Amino acid sequence: MGILRLSHVDITVPDMELASAYYTDVMGLIEVERTDGSAYLKCWDEEDHHSLRLRYSPRVGMDGFTFKVEHADDLEDLEIAVERYGMPVRRVARREEVAQGEGVRFETPSGHVMTLVHEVDRVGGLLPKIDPPAYVDGLRGIAPPRMDHLLVTAEEVGDASRFYIDVLGFRLTEQLLDGNGHQIGTWMERSHSPHDLAVVSGPNGGLHHFAFWLDDWDHVRKAADVLAYNGVQIDVGPTRHGITRGNTIYFFDPLGTRNEVFTGGYRPDPDFPTITWTEDHIGKAIFYYEGDLNERFMKVHT
Ligand SMILES: [Fe+2]
Structure with a gap:
């Protein structure tokens, strides 16, 4: 019951062809649909229709993010919870967004536009569902x-997080x-x-980064090779986070989104009991091997 997972992140790009080329040829995503202003x-x-929307805009930024709920009833339950908390909710009509059923949309206390949906067109993955091979041959790029997760910024992290935890x-x-x-x-x-x-x-409404899942460390190393080969600016890594204990590379798309x-x-x-890190260990918390943040860490787009 409730929220299932991240559905998609919607970012704005001032050069659609450059962004599309990067996300398909270097990142190795599949462009499912192109409309007048969006890819x-x-x-x-x-399985779902998309996990990333690129919308043309003169400014680099984020339109919002969407999470998928498990059951149709969850939409109404969460709509009531968000309204009770005092945030206005707008119903998004079926097909108002490409490939999506009805949704509920609201601004979070940290100034982010968040949408919840249940129904998303299922276009399917590249492997068959009967006797599938273990991998797809001939994929491009990384x-x-x-898609795995996103990191956003808020002026009041505690208030922003209480909303996600207590309401959602x-x-x-x-x-x-x-x-x-203080958090x-x-x-x-x-x-x-x-x-x-x-x-x-950080600033309200900011996007620090969104992240793609890789299956193991071998794939992280291969990703670093692909990034270096294509001249992509690597921000940090390959390395490991203290928080989450995950292996990671931070890098920038050609328009500057991390x-x-x-x-x-x-x-x-x-x-799971919450793990707490103290500010005097912030370096290792974020980048466990380096033990330090670089000066770019707080570069975000709003
Ligand atoms: Fe991350």
Whole structure:
């Protein structure tokens, strides 16, 4: 019941051809549909219509993010919960968004436009459902099997996170506290992964990065090769996060939006006890091997 997983991230790009070429040729996503102003892309093992929407805009940024709920009834239940919390909710009509059924949309306390949907067109992955092979031959670029999570920024991390936890039912796997015990970072899950959504201190409405899942460390190394071969600016890594214990590379798409590839980490059950990091360990918390943040870490788009 409730939120199932991240459905898609909607970003804006000032150069649609450049962005599309990067996300298909280098990232290895599949462009499923193109409308006048938007391109819809998915990873090869995803069943739903898309996990990334690129919309043309002169400005790099994020339109919002969408999570999928498990049952149709969950939409109404969560709509009531969000309204009770005091945030206005708008119903998104069936087919108002490409390939989507009815949804509910609201602004979160951190100024992000969030949508919940139940019905998304199922276009299928690249493997058959009967006696499938273990991999797809001839994929281009990094070719992650699926989208994994996103990290957004908020001026008040505590307030932003309480909304996701108390109203939307996210579970807090890890938190980073400043010297006064205030949350400056939170990692939350719905899908029994270390995080589906994370929030760190920064401007309201900001996107720090979104991340694609890779199956193992070998694939992370291959991803680094693909990035270097294609001249993509690597931000950090390959390395490991202290928080989530995942293996990672941070890098930038050609328009400046930070991407991540991510694998590993633990599998939290719903009774997973929250792990707390203190600010004096922030370096290792974020980048375990380096033990330090680079000066670009807070570069975000709103
Ligand atoms: Fe991440």
